[in-house]
Amino acid sequence: MKIVHFSDPHAGGPAEDVLAYIDKRWVGVFNYRFRRRFRHDLRKLEQAVAYILDTRPDVVVCTGDLTSTGQPGEFAKVLPILRPLRDSGIPILYTPGNHDCYVRRPQCVEAVRKMVDYLSRSDYQFSDLPILRQYAGCDFLLINTSRPSNLLCSWGFLAGSDAKWLQQQCEMPHERPRILINHYPIFEDHPLLRTRHRLFGEKPVRKMIESGLIDLSLCGHVHRPYNRTDANGRGENCAGSVTRNGSMVEITCDPACRTFSYRTIDL
Numbered sequence: 001m002k003i004v005h006f007s008d009p010h011a012g013g014p015a016e017d018v019l020a021y022i023d024k025r026w027v028g029v030f031n032y033r034f035r036r037r038f039r040h041d042l043r044k045l046e047q048a049v050a051y052i053l054d055t056r057p058d059v060v061v062c063t064g065d066l067t068s069t070g071q072p073g074e075f076a077k078v079l080p081i082l083r084p085l086r087d088s089g090i091p092i093l094y095t096p097g098n099h100d101c102y103v104r105r106p107q108c109v110e111a112v113r114k115m116v117d118y119l120s121r122s123d124y125q126f127s128d129l130p131i132l133r134q135y136a137g138c139d140f141l142l143i144n145t146s147r148p149s150n151l152l153c154s155w156g157f158l159a160g161s162d163a164k165w166l167q168q169q170c171e172m173p174h175e176r177p178r179i180l181i182n183h184y185p186i187f188e189d190h191p192l193l194r195t196r197h198r199l200f201g202e203k204p205v206r207k208m209i210e211s212g213l214i215d216l217s218l219c220g221h222v223h224r225p226y227n228r229t230d231a232n233g234r235g236e237n238c239a240g241s242v243t244r245n246g247s248m249v250e251i252t253c254d255p256a257c258r259t260f261s262y263r264t265i266d267l
């Protein structure tokens with residue numbers, strides 16, 4: 001069974017309403033205008049879609065940060081690029097990143113909700129997360145750890161209720177590989193150095209991965225890809241930013257043995 005995992009395309013654009021100059025969006029718009037737009041090339045996302053359509057994996061995973069500030073116009077930029085993928089019928093498991101849940105403005109909240117509905121082909125809604133989906137002999141555990149945070153931070157929060165839900169999933173017979181999908185790395189080597197960018201509340205889930213109850217964590221947020229897995233491919237894999245590094249990951253899984261192998265795709 002084959003999974004293709006990409007993350008963090010970070011489409012961006014100008015402020016879309018006057019309130020964007022007084023809420024957190026001005027930080028993101030400024031960042032996009034003077035930094036991000038020179039680093040992220042959306043043509044890489046087009047190439048990623050072409051690759052996926054060519055290879056037709058069993059599942060596509062997108063771990064968020066489709067946008068820079070979560071504004072409707074930014075989602076509208078990635079939507080036509082992802083449309084052929086969405087229309088291909090290949091299951092897409094998308095969970096939002098912190099930049100997709102940037103502020104609480106109703107039009108931004110509505111935009112990310114619509115994107116979840118669109119990419120999942122109305123299979124699940126934003127409000128349905130956490131949710132379990134089964135494809136090709138694997139259990140995919142989707143959670144949302146992205147919430148609006150203050151001006152200077154990119155915090156993620158793994159809610160206690162989500163950790164409890166994961167624990168309940170892990171109490172079921174472990175008949176299929178369990179693959180956790182969320183935006184943030186569960187493992188953080190430098191929690192103090194990365195305090196502004198880290199995930200909080202992750203400790204119980206880290207233990208579930210370390211004890212083998214969850215076989216694999218797929219994440220983004222960190223724009224440089226990495227693989228932190230054991231000899232059987234169990235652990236955590238970060239796809240990096242598809243538009244910054246031109247990277248995505250092809251994961252081959254043997255559901256019977258719960259083993260994974262990885263191939264980095266350089267676009």
Ligand SMILES: [Fe+2]
Nearest residue numbers: 008065097221
């Ligand atoms: Fe990102």
Ligand SMILES: [Fe+2]
Nearest residue numbers: 065097098221
């Ligand atoms: Fe992020």
